[in-house]
Amino acid sequence: MKPSPEFVLQQLEPHTVRISTRKRQKLAISAESDETLYLIQTGVFLVRAAWRDDRHQILSLLYPGDCIRSSAIPPLDGTEIAAASENGEVWRLRWSIARGLFEGDPDLAHHVSDRLADQTARLALHNTIIAGLTGDERVAALMTEIALRVGKQTPAGIVFDMPLSRTDIAEHLALNADTVSRIVSRMRANGLIAVAGRNRLVCRSIEALAYECPIATTIRRMHETAPRRTLVA
Amino acid sequence: MKPSPEFVLQQLEPHTVRISTRKRQKLAISAESDETLYLIQTGVFLVRAAWRDDRHQILSLLYPGDCIRSSAIPPLDGTEIAAASENGEVWRLRWSIARGLFEGDPDLAHHVSDRLADQTARLALHNTIIAGLTGDERVAALMTEIALRVGKQTPAGIVFDMPLSRTDIAEHLALNADTVSRIVSRMRANGLIAVAGRNRLVCRSIEALAYECPIATTIRRMHETAPRRTLVA
DNA sequence: CACCCCTTTTGATCTCGATCAATGGTTTCG
DNA sequence: CGAAACCATTGATCGAGATCAAAAGGGGTG
Structure with a gap:
């Protein structure tokens, strides 16, 4: 054992x-x-x-x-x-x-x-x-990852506090902060994510988000089942 | 010991x-x-x-x-x-x-x-x-790495067999094969590298190559001193 | 040698995202 | 409170590299 x-x-x-x-x-x-x-x-x-x-x-x-x-x-x-x-x-x-x-x-x-x-x-x-996906796909990938990692399932969808600023996202995804802002606005307009307070986002459907990113399957496999802590609370 | x-x-x-x-x-x-x-x-x-x-x-x-x-x-x-x-x-x-x-x-x-x-x-x-460098810089980085890894020092410079095709280079550096070809031609024209036979290249001066790439110092630190084999010959 | 297949090269055009610029919102701190 | 930073949004323009297309090697094989 x-x-x-x-x-x-x-x-x-x-x-x-x-x-x-x-x-x-x-x-x-x-x-x-x-x-x-x-x-x-x-x-x-x-x-x-x-x-x-x-x-x-x-x-x-x-x-x-x-x-x-x-x-x-x-x-x-x-x-x-x-x-x-x-x-x-x-x-x-x-x-x-x-x-x-x-x-x-x-x-x-x-x-x-x-x-x-x-x-x-x-x-x-x-x-x-960063080598193979478009800007929109990269942001969808990151949102999926963070929703899975730090989000909480609620009736309205997965709610999570976004730990990264626009600049951080840009620096992580090899994009420009302006471009990230545009992409996130577009995702909001398309209903993929919604704002629920200061730095707090809601993802109504993780499937819809995953659909925007060609390698979402792999991302989910790697982030849904990972160990979440190193010490019991 | x-x-x-x-x-x-x-x-x-x-x-x-x-x-x-x-x-x-x-x-x-x-x-x-x-x-x-x-x-x-x-x-x-x-x-x-x-x-x-x-x-x-x-x-x-x-x-x-x-x-x-x-x-x-x-x-x-x-x-x-x-x-x-x-x-x-x-x-x-x-x-x-x-x-x-x-x-x-x-x-x-x-x-x-x-x-x-x-x-x-x-x-x-x-x-x-791939996130921060231009196409030219990326190719210079790769050439530096490969020259250090598989090259042999000769009076004419570092000679090495290029194990990657243009397509391979492109797939590794998040570029297009056409673009890689253009960049390599330019490097040849600038004397950074020269052809010495089928798939064989010569780099006259590793310093000149490193000068083309902003993070060459780090690349050299990581590839010059790495262990080269796992078993004595 | 001639044929075929694959890689490389080079030119012309197009596009996604970078860059520049201006505005408004929010936090911090004296 | 007001000033100073910082952050986010949005518009206008630009450019590095992608894409499309065509030609030119360069080996292997019959």
């Missing part, structure tokens, strides 16, 4: 530093000599890079349950992990310590390894999205 | 199936129930996905020394690993077996884990390339 994933990672807790984050707070990405492992507990986080003058780029989104190891982030200028949600919680520990713990606990090692493989697959999927 | 990476992976050899590949030969990506780990020994390989009608896309390039685990590839339609070089060699083993071996050999586990993290970082870097 295998222990549940929640239980597996709970064992790391005594070795970690708990970090409560506020929106836009940054987490350090340490140098190779002292690699870091972050375990996302609550909230959405962004991996961001700057790559000339004042242009930024959001390489990936992190959700509760994700693990991120600093050597999985390329050594670009100005890379950082930043909180996108109002309140978040992350656990931090040194990779060298995690490695040691893995040796005594294969289940733990395998769980973290699987989470890191998920990250890799998501990055590859994101490549597909 | 740590064993060398080559020695570490050599221990896997008795548990693997050796595969000799010819150009365009495909490797199976098994379902989740029987996940596969491939160890690239010789040659360049492509991870390819098809995502509508007859459009393909090359998600990543694999070089000798790389490890690839099938769950790190997203469940898109028509994903496959294909040989890009004339002659290649890969070792295959079931992930469940690899997991078991990791438990008895932490160095092995750490080495594979590090290689997988490299893959992740490279995917993130590739996101940056």
